[in-house]
Amino acid sequence: MTSIAPKEQSSEKEVQTEEHEDLRLFGLIAFLIADGMTFAGFFAAYLTFKAVNPLMPDAIYELELALPTLNTILLLASSFTFHRAGKFLESNKAKDCQKWLLITGGLGVAFLISQMVEYFTLPFGLTDNLFASTFYALTGFHGLHVTLGSIMIMIIWWQTRVPSGRVTNQNKFPFEAAELYWHFVDGIWVVLFIILYLL
Amino acid sequence: MTISIQPTNNPPEKLQPKGWLKYFSFSLDHKVIGLQYLVCGFLFYLIGGVLAGAIRIELTSPLSDFMPREVYNQVLTLHGTIMIFLWIVPVVNGAFGNYLIPFYVGARDMAFPRLNAVAFWLIPPAGLMLITSYFINGAAQSGWTAYPPLSITTPAAGQIIWILSVLLLGGSSIFGGINFIATILKLRRPGLKLMQLPMYCWAMLGTSILVVLSTPVLAGTLILLSFDIVAHTGFFNPSLGGNVVVYQHLFWFYSHPAVYIMVLPAFGLVSEILPVHSRKPLFGYTTMVFSIMGIVVLGLVVWAHHMFTSGTPPWMRLFFTIATAFIAVPTGIKFFNWVATLWGGKISLNAAMLFSCGFIVNFVLGGITGVALAQVPFDVHVHDTYFVVAHFHYIVYGGSVFVIFSSIYHWFPKFTGRMLNENLGRFHFIITFIGFNLCFAPQHWLGLNGMPRRVAEYDPQFQLVNQISSVGALIMALSTLPFLWNIFQSFFYGIKAGNNPWHALTPEWLTTSPPPVENWEGEAPLVLEPYGYGKKEPIEIIKTEEE
Ligand code: HEM
C-alpha cells in the first residue's frame, strides 16, 4: 500500500525549512568519533613502530613522569571544574558559572605551559629519531586540541557574562559542545599518557 | 520527534539567490548542492579523462616518447587522484546523496544545510590546487597511493600540494558523512521506519559510517607524511629508521574502505533503478540491508590484501585472505538479488536500465578477479601488474561510473523537468560498453604476462595488446560526445517530463520536476512501500494517511 498525505491547500508562500530536534550535539559526537579515529591511527602507528622498529640504545629514554603526571591531574581537574560550571549555568548562577569556567580555562593554560616546560627539558628534538618524532607528533596533536579547547572555554566564559552574554541556560548548546569536546580531549590524554609514558 | 514547519526559520534571502546563479552560490538547498556536486564532479571527470587519454597515447609505443617519464608519473598520479577523490567519491555520495536522501527520509533538507554547503565548497579549491600544482612546480609523482619513500624523495612541492588537497577533500567527505548519518537516522518523517527506507538510504548510511571511521586515519597519516617531507622526520623514511609498511597499513585502512565508499552508494542507486524499470519489487530487501552492513564491518578488516608482497607475516596473509573471501558473500547476495529483481520483470530496455545491467556484468567480472587477487599465491605473481589495473577499473569504471550514467538517465527528468533522448542514450551505452571492455579486458592478459603498472615504458612484446587497449580508450573518449550532446540538447529542447515519467513510487517522484525549494507543497508524503510495483493498481490507490 502506498499512502500519501493529502495535498494541503497552500494559500500562503511555502517555507524552506522545518523545525526538527536539535541535532548539533549528535553531529558533534559523530565528529569526535572521527577525530578519535585520527588519534587511533597515531596510536596504532606508535605501537607498531615500538613493536617492530627496535631503537638504537642511544635513543631509549627514561621519560620523567613528574610533569606528565601533573598534566594528567590538571586535565582531570579541569573536566571536573567544567562540569561544575555547567551545574551553575543550569541554576542560572552566571557569576559562579563564570568563576568555574575561568578556573577551567586556567587549568587548560597551565597544562599547555607545563607541556612547554617538558618539551624544553626533554633530551631529544623532533627529528632525532623515530621515537622522538612520534612523541612530538602525538603530544603536539593533542596539545593543539587543548589549545583550541582553551580558546573555546575563554569565548564561552566571555559569552556567559550577564546581562549581555549569549550563552545562557536557554541557549546552552555552545556550552555543552565545548564541555563535551573538553571531556573528549581529556579522555584522549589519559590514553596517551598510558601508552606513551607508562607502557 | 515532531517536525513542524516554522516560517521564521527561513534562511536569509541573500543565501537563496534565484535562477541559475544559485548554482554558483553558497546555497543551502540540498538539491542545488547535489547538482553542484554532480556538475563539478563531471568537469573533473573530463579533466581526468584527458589525462587518461594521455596515458593511453603514451602506452601505444614501448618507449616513453609522447612525454618524459616524470611527466608520465605526474599525469598518472593526477589521473588517479582526480578520478577517485574528485569524481567518483563526490558524485556517488555527494551528488546523488544530497539530492535524494532528504526526499527518501521525507525531510525538506539535510540535517546540517550549512555544513553541507561548506563540504561542497571545499572541493573546487582542492581540485584547482591539485591541477595548478602541475603548472607551478610539477605535480606529485608517487601515484594516488603516495607510498613512501617515493613520495618523500620525489619533488616536495607537488607532493605537499597533493597532501593538502587530499586533506581538504577528506574533510569534505567527513562533513558529508556526518550529515548523511544525522539525516538518515534522525530526520525521518514520523511514521517512516528504518526498514521502509529506500535501499539507497541504507547504502549511504553504511558508506557514511565507513567515511567517518576511516577517512580521519588517512588524514592523520598524510599529516605524518607531510612532516617527513617538510620537517625531515623519519616516520616512514627507512634511512632515518622509519617504517614504510606502517604507512601502507594506515593508508589501506582508509583506502580499502574507500573502494566501498565508491561502490556501496552505487549499489544503492542500482537498487533504486532496477525495480522501476522492471516493474518489480526489489528482491530480498532485508538481505540487502544486512549485506550492506556486513560489507561495512568486513570492509574495515581486509585492508592488508593490498600488502601481500610487503613482507607481511604468514598469519596476516592468512587472516586477510579469509576475511576478503568472506566479503564476497554479502557482495554475491546483492548480485543475486539484482538478478532476481530483473527475473520475470517487465523490463524496459532504456538507457538507465542498460547502464545498470552493464554495471551488473562488469561488477561481477571485477568481483571475480578481486577474489582471485585475494589469494596470496596468485597475488604474489600479479601484484602491481596490469591485472590489478584491470581489476579495479572493472569495479570503479564498469561499476561505479556505469551507475553514475545510469542514474543521470534515470533522474535527469527530475533534475530538469525534461527527458533525455533515449536513442542517443542507448547508443551512448553501446559504445561505452564496447570501449570499456576493449580497453580493460586485454589488460588482464598484460598483467598475467607480467607487464608492470605505473611505468611509461614496457617490453615490446606487449605493444599490440596495449594498442588494442588504447583503441578501446579512444572509443570511451568518443562515447562522451553523444552523452554531452544529449544533455545540452535535452536540457533546452527535451520532451517535458511531467512529475513522474517512469511511474516510480519512491518519494522524489511524488512532487514536481524540478521540485520546489521545500521539496513538496504541504506535508511530506509517507511512502511505506517504495518498491510496491506490479500490484494491481499501483499508483492510483493513493490512500490518505491518518497519523
Ligand atoms: C569482491 C570484492 C573484492 C575483492 C575480493 C578485491 C580484492 C582486491 C585485492 C586483493 C587487491 C590487491 C591487488 C594487488 O595490489 O595485488 C585489490 C586491488 C584493488 N581493488 Fe579490489 N577487491 C574487491 C572489490 C573491489 C571494489 C568494490 C573496488 C572499488 C570500488 C575495488 C578496488 C580496488 C582497487 C582500486 C585496487 C588497487 C589498489 C592499488 O594497488 O592501487 N576492489 N582488490
Ligand SMILES: [Cu+2]
Ligand atoms: Cu581492497
